Amino acid sequence: MKKPSAAYARAGVDVDLGNTLKDRLPALVRQTHGPRVLGGIGGFGGLFRAAFPDMKDPVLVASMDGVGTKLKIAVQAGRHDTVGEDLVNHCVNDIAVMGARPLFFLDYLGAGKLDPDVFTAVIAGLARACRRAGCALLGGETAQMPGLYHGADYDLVGCIVGVVDRKNILDGSRVRPGDALIALPSNGLHTNGYTLARRIIFGKLKLGVNDRLPGMRGTAGDELLRVHRNYEPAIRSLPPRTLHAAAHITGGGLPDNLPRALPADCRAVITRKQLRVPPLFRLLQEAGKVSDDEMLRVFNMGVGMVLIVADSEAAATARRLRGRIIGRVERGAHGVEFV
Numbered sequence: 001m002k003k004p005s006a007a008y009a010r011a012g013v014d015v016d017l018g019n020t021l022k023d024r025l026p027a028l029v030r031q032t033h034g035p036r037v038l039g040g041i042g043g044f045g046g047l048f049r050a051a052f053p054d055m056k057d058p059v060l061v062a063s064m065d066g067v068g069t070k071l072k073i074a075v076q077a078g079r080h081d082t083v084g085e086d087l088v089n090h091c092v093n094d095i096a097v098m099g100a101r102p103l104f105f106l107d108y109l110g111a112g113k114l115d116p117d118v119f120t121a122v123i124a125g126l127a128r129a130c131r132r133a134g135c136a137l138l139g140g141e142t143a144q145m146p147g148l149y150h151g152a153d154y155d156l157v158g159c160i161v162g163v164v165d166r167k168n169i170l171d172g173s174r175v176r177p178g179d180a181l182i183a184l185p186s187n188g189l190h191t192n193g194y195t196l197a198r199r200i201i202f203g204k205l206k207l208g209v210n211d212r213l214p215g216m217r218g219t220a221g222d223e224l225l226r227v228h229r230n231y232e233p234a235i236r237s238l239p240p241r242t243l244h245a246a247a248h249i250t251g252g253g254l255p256d257n258l259p260r261a262l263p264a265d266c267r268a269v270i271t272r273k274q275l276r277v278p279p280l281f282r283l284l285q286e287a288g289k290v291s292d293d294e295m296l297r298v299f300n301m302g303v304g305m306v307l308i309v310a311d312s313e314a315a316a317t318a319r320r321l322r323g324r325i326i327g328r329v330e331r332g333a334h335g336v337e338f339v
Helices: 006-011 015-022 025-032 070-077 083-096 116-133 194-204 220-224 232-236 253-261 279-288 292-298 311-321
Strands: 058-066 101-111 136-144 154-165 180-185 243-248 266-270 303-309 324-331 335-338
Touching (some): 006 015, 025 116, 058 083, 070 194, 070 220, 083 101, 083 116, 083 154, 083 232, 083 243, 101 116, 101 232, 116 154, 194 220, 243 253, 253 292, 253 303, 279 292, 303 311, 311 324
Parallel strands (some): 266 335
Antiparallel strands (some): 058 154, 101 154, 180 303, 180 324, 243 303
């Protein structure tokens, strides 16, 4: 008699393979667990003990995101050990700008057909980043969906939950005109703008992932797969009440993300010459003939995080975090102005 999963496997879904791969998870995932994680891997849900004795009024903060078409670069390059880190770090940053520290993370990996080596590399990257962030990899979902995902393509999405004491929530209410904007450098494109970057590098320039990019040391694969930085340790290192607000610079760039950290009657005024634009962004702009305004909306332009602090503390904070003062907050129409 054939195994019950044989017909399903012929249709494209190998349940036995999926179970075999999941058997590898406990050793990787357990490294991210602390005493608050209850139970093991494999249940219908993950268990996390919600005890926050150091907080008077704990508030849970949740966020969800993906890696976008950066996954296409990973597939082309055959390198899958960093995209899991990208995903965790992106999500950690999204709640860190609200003052939250990460508690636990869940992932979704969907593919037409599971590749054991790819699966293991991705999960190892997730576990590595969670461990470094002090975040438990609590569980997730692995889906085989032939007909929806094709070839070697797969999707990767994550959900994070963190916590912040209500009095410490960063919601822009502390921001005042005169505050300084401090840019923390990005590590390349991070996880945004890859559809346009791929069209320029592989389409217009006709380069391959193993070709060296003009004016740069690394190959296209090296430069495009640089890991999204985790800025939460930098935020956490600041003295209490120093940070008035923060903005994670992702899709939409500075113009769309910075206003999310500002009061309705304030605007950010950025001095263009203070932006240190890395060579990769200049290459993309020149080769793709992309306007300044579109570059600022599509890419982070070398700025991964903007911190808003009192002007009197700006110089010391910038030195401490190896950042750069790029502008000021002014009273006026809500938004961002480049001068």
